Amino acid sequence: MRSNLGVDLHGLRFPQPVLSASGCLATGHDVPALVDLRKLGGVVTRSLTFGPSKGWATPRSAETPSGLLTAVGLQNPGALAFVDEDLPRLVKAGVPVVASVAGASLGEYVNVASTVHLKPGVVALEVCVSCPDDERAGEPFYARPERLTEIVGAVARLSRVPVFAKLPPLLPGLVETAQACVRAGAFGLTLIDAVPALAVDSQRLRTRTATPVGGLSGPAIKPVALAAVYQVSRALPDVPVMGVGGIATGEDAVEFLLAGAWAVQVGTALLVDPSVHVEIAEGIMRYLKEKGFASPDEMRGRVRVRDAKIGSP
Amino acid sequence: MRRVRAEVLNAKRVGAYHSITIVAPEVAERVRPGQFVSVAMPEGRTFLLRRHFSIHQASRRGGWAGTLEFVFDPRGPGSSWLAEVKAHQFLDVIGPLGKAFAYPAKLTTCLLVAEGHGSAPMYFLGQELRARGKRVDMLVGAETQELVFKPIEAKRLAQTIVITTEDGSLGETGGVIDVLPQVVESTGAQVIYAATGRQTLRRISEFCAERRIPSQVAVEEEMACGIGLCFTCTVPVIRKDGSGYDNLRACIDGPVFNPARILWDRWMGEEPRMVATPPEGFPVVKTWPG
Numbered sequence: 001m002r003s004n005l006g007v008d009l010h011g012l013r014f015p016q017p018v019l020s021a022s023g024c025l026a027t028g029h030d031v032p033a034l035v036d037l038r039k040l041g042g043v044v045t046r047s048l049t050f051g052p053s054k055g056w057a058t059p060r061s062a063e064t065p066s067g068l069l070t071a072v073g074l075q076n077p078g079a080l081a082f083v084d085e086d087l088p089r090l091v092k093a094g095v096p097v098v099a100s101v102a103g104a105s106l107g108e109y110v111n112v113a114s115t116v117h118l119k120p121g122v123v124a125l126e127v128c129v130s131c132p133d134d135e136r137a138g139e140p141f142y143a144r145p146e147r148l149t150e151i152v153g154a155v156a157r158l159s160r161v162p163v164f165a166k167l168p169p170l171l172p173g174l175v176e177t178a179q180a181c182v183r184a185g186a187f188g189l190t191l192i193d194a195v196p197a198l199a200v201d202s203q204r205l206r207t208r209t210a211t212p213v214g215g216l217s218g219p220a221i222k223p224v225a226l227a228a229v230y231q232v233s234r235a236l237p238d239v240p241v242m243g244v245g246g247i248a249t250g251e252d253a254v255e256f257l258l259a260g261a262w263a264v265q266v267g268t269a270l271l272v273d274p275s276v277h278v279e280i281a282e283g284i285m286r287y288l289k290e291k292g293f294a295s296p297d298e299m300r301g302r303v304r305v306r307d308a309k310i311g312s313p
Numbered sequence: 314m315r316r317v318r319a320e321v322l323n324a325k326r327v328g329a330y331h332s333i334t335i336v337a338p339e340v341a342e343r344v345r346p347g348q349f350v351s352v353a354m355p356e357g358r359t360f361l362l363r364r365h366f367s368i369h370q371a372s373r374r375g376g377w378a379g380t381l382e383f384v385f386d387p388r389g390p391g392s393s394w395l396a397e398v399k400a401h402q403f404l405d406v407i408g409p410l411g412k413a414f415a416y417p418a419k420l421t422t423c424l425l426v427a428e429g430h431g432s433a434p435m436y437f438l439g440q441e442l443r444a445r446g447k448r449v450d451m452l453v454g455a456e457t458q459e460l461v462f463k464p465i466e467a468k469r470l471a472q473t474i475v476i477t478t479e480d481g482s483l484g485e486t487g488g489v490i491d492v493l494p495q496v497v498e499s500t501g502a503q504v505i506y507a508a509t510g511r512q513t514l515r516r517i518s519e520f521c522a523e524r525r526i527p528s529q530v531a532v533e534e535e536m537a538c539g540i541g542l543c544f545t546c547t548v549p550v551i552r553k554d555g556s557g558y559d560n561l562r563a564c565i566d567g568p569v570f571n572p573a574r575i576l577w578d579r580w581m582g583e584e585p586r587m588v589a590t591p592p593e594g595f596p597v598v599k600t601w602p603g
Contacts, residue, residue, distance in 0.1 A: 023543070024543065025542055031541075032542075034316055046544070054559070054560050055547065055560055057579070057582050058546070058547055060547070061535050061543070063361065063537075066361065067361070270542065271538035272353065272538070273353065273405075274542075
């Protein structure tokens, strides 16, 4: 049997199922030649605000056991500069672009989305809802489900390309929130956003990042992400889910696909090994051949629940 | 920027520090003082990120051609693993990374100021400056005598060397900043290069601004990827036209900066001043001499 890595998310096609996660490949500007963009299924950009944003104070990162805690803020050149300068480079490299949309208000999300959604090369939008909401004293947008769906709905209504809502894992009622996003018009979901986390320097009695609570990524969050993908994709089997969180090997990616992801994104691993996406894709291909699947779509959600042992003494 | 699988030629202790020499001709022939390499950690550990080291020596000719050496403090996860690495093992190395120190075209008397293992790149810089016919003086500091990096080699390289230790176990008692004015006076330094902690760098910067001495500093900032992807290692730097500032990545736009253009208040996390333009009288040394 010939196996093929291409995936089809209800007509949104990626040449292979491994994309770069938001924040881990800048905005496409000065990406080192070490990263072979053509080998990525797609690039999810750093989250874009409307104007340029400087981000938070340093230190912005702390290494934690099997994880990376980052509190960068939304440093990016802004949607306008992205469209003029960075996007053409990504288009030239021939890689599908998913623009990550951020903002501090509903209006800003709408402005960013309308700036990028019709640009050639942009195949989808991803809505980041972890940024602070200026209209609610800096509370993150995801903190209230109705605010979250308001944002996702506004972007989805105007966008001519598919819109993914990127959700953090700790929402009360993750599945209900995912359903609400879809009702509001989201085409799919990206699971999961970085997990809110803190690192403490006990010797100096202070936090290790300048902005105390950052987002945890890396292998430490992989099981959390898998659970989110599994639960949401069971409840919403027809809704495309992109799995993200701690993927560093082909086997990790396969686990996400089996749990129900339609495609995966790799982030922290790319910071450590700029060619990891190539190895992950090769690993998926080996698995497809070994198990006799024709494509990643065919193995999607095929994880079975382990039989319970009954009657053991 | 290249990624190579580099063989370890030599791994040894140097005083309180650890030194590793690797065979990496593709990197060694391009690298300049102030630049750094990143080294991958082994898989299956709880620490993930690559470690970043500034270059202590790079040999382009002779019996050691194509090798480069970096020095580190063997404490902490990652560096303690690296301290166990033996000759003939292989490391996953990316380099050279970052912007290097610039050499002055006309000015001739250079003072190199460093503390702790920040001194490591200064020896490479000193050699390159000497090769360009510059006078090199060094001011090297550390907490204790054991932590002074290669004082004997410094004597060989520099016209004059002043050593300071916090406990007075070697040289002058105190930090480099305490003796900087005298050293500048006695050497007639026209250019200052510095690599040390933020607090001291800031004071060196203020001193240089006051005396109008052009200077360059190599900064340290928490760096996750080292190749410009993650935006964690930024430093607030005033734009050349003075129209504001940008958070520049130390891995791409640094680690060497003109200290007169660093917004120290903001970087040190003190009461951030929202400056659209540099404050009045802010001594911006606009161009590097020559």
